[in-house]
Amino acid sequence: MKVKSSKEFKLQREVDYGTPEQNKAVQQIVADVKQEGDAALLRYTERFDGAVLEPGQLRVTPEELQAAYSRVEESFVTAIRAAAANIRAFHARQKRNSWMDLQPDGTVLGQIIRPLKRVGVYVPGGKAAYPSSVLMNVIPAQIAGVPEIVMVTPPSTGGTAGIDPYILVAAAEAGVNEIYRVGGAQAIAALAFGTPSITPVDKICGPGNIYVALAKREVYGVVDIDSIAGPSEIVVLADDTAEPAYIAADLLSQAEHDEMASAILVTPSQRLAEAVAAEVERQLLELPRQAIARASVENYGAIIVVESMEEGISVVNQLAPEHLEIVTVDPMGLTGSIENAGAIFLGPYSSEPVGDYFAGPNHIIPTNGTARFSSPVDVDDFIKKSSLIYYSKEALLRDGATIIELARREGLEGHARAIEIRLQNEAEGGNTHGE
Numbered sequence: 001m002k003v004k005s006s007k008e009f010k011l012q013r014e015v016d017y018g019t020p021e022q023n024k025a026v027q028q029i030v031a032d033v034k035q036e037g038d039a040a041l042l043r044y045t046e047r048f049d050g051a052v053l054e055p056g057q058l059r060v061t062p063e064e065l066q067a068a069y070s071r072v073e074e075s076f077v078t079a080i081r082a083a084a085a086n087i088r089a090f091h092a093r094q095k096r097n098s099w100m101d102l103q104p105d106g107t108v109l110g111q112i113i114r115p116l117k118r119v120g121v122y123v124p125g126g127k128a129a130y131p132s133s134v135l136m137n138v139i140p141a142q143i144a145g146v147p148e149i150v151m152v153t154p155p156s157t158g159g160t161a162g163i164d165p166y167i168l169v170a171a172a173e174a175g176v177n178e179i180y181r182v183g184g185a186q187a188i189a190a191l192a193f194g195t196p197s198i199t200p201v202d203k204i205c206g207p208g209n210i211y212v213a214l215a216k217r218e219v220y221g222v223v224d225i226d227s228i229a230g231p232s233e234i235v236v237l238a239d240d241t242a243e244p245a246y247i248a249a250d251l252l253s254q255a256e257h258d259e260m261a262s263a264i265l266v267t268p269s270q271r272l273a274e275a276v277a278a279e280v281e282r283q284l285l286e287l288p289r290q291a292i293a294r295a296s297v298e299n300y301g302a303i304i305v306v307e308s309m310e311e312g313i314s315v316v317n318q319l320a321p322e323h324l325e326i327v328t329v330d331p332m333g334l335t336g337s338i339e340n341a342g343a344i345f346l347g348p349y350s351s352e353p354v355g356d357y358f359a360g361p362n363h364i365i366p367t368n369g370t371a372r373f374s375s376p377v378d379v380d381d382f383i384k385k386s387s388l389i390y391y392s393k394e395a396l397l398r399d400g401a402t403i404i405e406l407a408r409r410e411g412l413e414g415h416a417r418a419i420e421i422r423l424q425n426e427a428e429g430g431n432t433h434g435e
Contacts, residue, residue: 001276001297002301002302002303003274003305004302004303004305005306006266006304006305006307006311009315023214025185025211026185026214026215026218029184029185029186029189029211030188030189030219032044032189033190033193034193037197038055038058038197040186041182041186041190041195041198042058044185044186045181045182045186048183048186049154049183049184050156050161051181053181055196055197056197057181058180058182058197058198059179059181060163060168060179060181062177065168068165068166068169068172069165069172071165072165072169076166076169077169080169081173083135083357084174086359086360087135087139087360087362088139090359090360091362091378091379092143094140094378094379094380095379096113097113098113100388105394106394107391108390109390110387110388111385111388112386112387112388113385114145115141115144115145115147116146116202116224116383117147117202118146118150118202119141119148119149119202119203119205119382120151120191120201121134121138121151121176121206122151122152122183122187122188122191122205122208122212123137123151123167124154124207124209124212125156125157125183129157129164129166131167132170133207134167135170135173136363136364137205137206137364137377138151138171138174138176139174140362140381140382141381141382144380145382148178149175149176149178150176150178150180150191151179152179152180152187152190152191153167153179153180153181153182153183154181154182154187155181155182180197180198182198184208184212184215185211185212185215188218189215189219191219192204192223193222203223203226203382204216204219204223204224205225205364205381208229213228213229213230226364227367227370230367231257231260232254232257232261232323233254233261233263233264233321233322233323233367233368234251234253234254234321234323234324234325235266235321235323236250236251236264236265236325236327237266237312237313237324237326237328237334238265238266238267238325238326238327238328239268239309239329240269240271241328242267242272242327242348244272244275244276244278244279245283246327246348246351247272247279248276248280249283249351250325250351250352251276251280251297251301252280252283252287252293252297253352254352255292255293255296255297256289256292257292257296259292259296259299261296261300263300264301264303264319264321266304266312266316267304268305268306268307268309268311268312273303284297313337316341317338318340319340320340320369321340321341321342322371323341323343324338324344325346325350325351325352326344326345326346327348331346331347332346340369340372341371342365342371342376343355343376361376362376362378364376364377393426396419396423397426400420400422401423404416404419404423
């Protein structure tokens with residue numbers, strides 16, 4: 001990894017909006033699925049995934065879900081259940097209730113919170129299987145009270161025919177029983193517009209490749225989406241107390257995701273910077289996904305040496321990373337200075353994979369610097385809110401003239417008269433029939 005000063009490092013990553021060719025291809029796929037339904041869905045599934053399916057074969061059967069258990073280790077089932085329990089416990093604390101506030105004059109103001117009715121979850125399967133993504137999408141939706149959760153995932157995982165059994169077991173453990181073997185932009189279009197085989201949803205969640213991201217952007221407005229996910233990223237803020245081997249391993253844990261993933265160390269210690277650079281190179285040689293991780297660290301990785309920890313914090317806040325590890329003598333003491341980060345991991349034993357898989361907080365986190373204004377997926381992503389207003393006669397008589405003033409200042413006479421007619425009627429004795 002390259003060791004640089006903060007002045008040499010470009011602090012912002014470009015958001016990937018796709019090439020013109022990719023955008024055009026996605027727009028065509030979405031339009032075709034919208035127009036042709038299952039016919040287009042099956043055509044694109046054959047073209048991109050090599051899977052020849054009939055409409056009746058799109059849905060994963062209960063028997064397939066059950067059979068998947070025989071293809072995974074019992075230790076995995078135990079692990080996924082333990083992770084699910086932690087994720088459920090964490091997200092249960094986020095649940096909010098409707099509320100109403102009764103005023104002395106009889107006015108009632110409030111907010112009604114309802115779950116979305118139907119949510120679509122995208123689980124990627126192009127380069128690798130991500131059963132943990134099933135839990136992180138499904139469990140918050142369940143806690144929110146969403147009654148219908150449908151999952152889509154490519155018909156082949158990692159280039160191997162068939163859906164990875166670990167994904168299917170994770171779905172079964174999470175309680176998902178409506179699953180379709182379809183991926184890519186065509187799956188997003190099917191969830192948004194519906195086909196004879198797939199009922200449309202209200203919201204689409206879950207990460208995917210650039211074609212999935214562009215398709216989500218294309219259908220936004222027809223349905224809601226969680227975010228446009230970019231490549232994974234990690235920033236480690238560390239001082240001389242950090243163990244170089246730990247830091248290197250954590251950087252590579254993100255670099256192995258994708259050639260475009262970003263792994264960055266920010267430190268005031270030249271000694272640590274050089275030790276981590278050497279350790280990254282040593283560990284790379286032993287990493288099974290070495291080619292991917294090497295491309296990531298060479299093109300998007302860096303070790304940034306700063307003058308002070310205060311400058312380091314400033315760099316972190318400008319980067320607004322998806323994952324931030326603080327490995328310093330007093331990590332908790334620095335947390336209050338961090339303004340922009342999707343998830344913050346404190347201390348040498350809070351390695352980023354702890355959060356990816358097990359601790360409980362969601363691992364679907366804002367990328368590409370969007371932690372400046374957005375948040376990890378949580379229960380609120382699966383609810384909708386309605387304002388409640390019951391105005392009493394006493395309140396309207398008191399506030400009516402003020403409302404009329406505001407309406408007329410905006411040139412909306414109809415608004416003003418809707419209030420005025422009530423005030424005049426009450427002044428005339430409350431006769432509502434013109435007698």
